[in-house]
């Protein structure tokens with residue numbers, strides 16, 4: 530369970546989040562959509578514990594993020610714009626490095642299986658500095674889930690991926706969902722949002738302006754409301 534209460538973020542005199550109250554149940558998958566600069570990445574970074582809110586609270590599984598940041602961060606897999614990968618290391622070495630930080634068991638086997646799952650077995654021993662943007666994104670996805678996180682926070686995960694990799698990523702998300710993980714995904718891609726998520730939230734100008742659940746059963750309504758919000762940008 531993830532809750533934000535009255536989350537406000539200001540930088541200088543700029544108000545980026547204007548009091549966000551959000552409650553996400555365990556196992557729920559939520560897409561956050563909205564225009565550039567709406568505050569989508571900012572809320573994800575706050576939930577991931579990477580930046581602090583100016584005021585308000587983040588409560589994860591009943592614990593305040595401020596009180597137990599280390600323990601809570603272990604439960605999170607964060608895919609950000611920055612891949613957090615080490616250039617000179619191979620995919621396998623990168624995954625083993627991050628897996629060790631999280632104390633992952635059977636790490637070698639797990640890391641190899643993940644490299645395979647994201648379709649990069651052929652490049653397993655090449656340093657990632659030679660990788661294309663899409664290849665880096667694939668390995669960044671593997672890095673984000675190496676420790677089987679309870680919570681997945683994905684910031685524009687489909688960016689730079691080809692059709693095959695998009696399917697691969699969606700399968701990864703659906704597999705994590707089936708294992709009971711909670712997913713929050715920031716995206717500009719409405720189609721991918723409804724493909725993988727049960728709930729669609731729209732942010733605008735630091736505010737939550739639309740919150741739609743049970744997406745697959747209400748696809749027409751959700752699509753119409755999304756279109757309404759997009760045309761009023």
Ligand SMILES: Nc1ncnc2c1ncn2[C@@H]1O[C@H](COP(=O)(O)OP(=O)(O)OP(=O)(O)O)[C@@H](O)[C@H]1O
Pocket residue numbers: 540543545563564565566567568569570571572
């Ligand atoms: N470190 C910072 N310093 C100053 N302004 C910032 C900083 N980080 C974010 N902002 C501003 O906060 C606003 C929201 O940024 P954020 O990245 O959360 O938007 P977003 O909804 O994810 O946008 P996009 O769709 O373009 O990724 C933007 O106007 C951005 O310029």
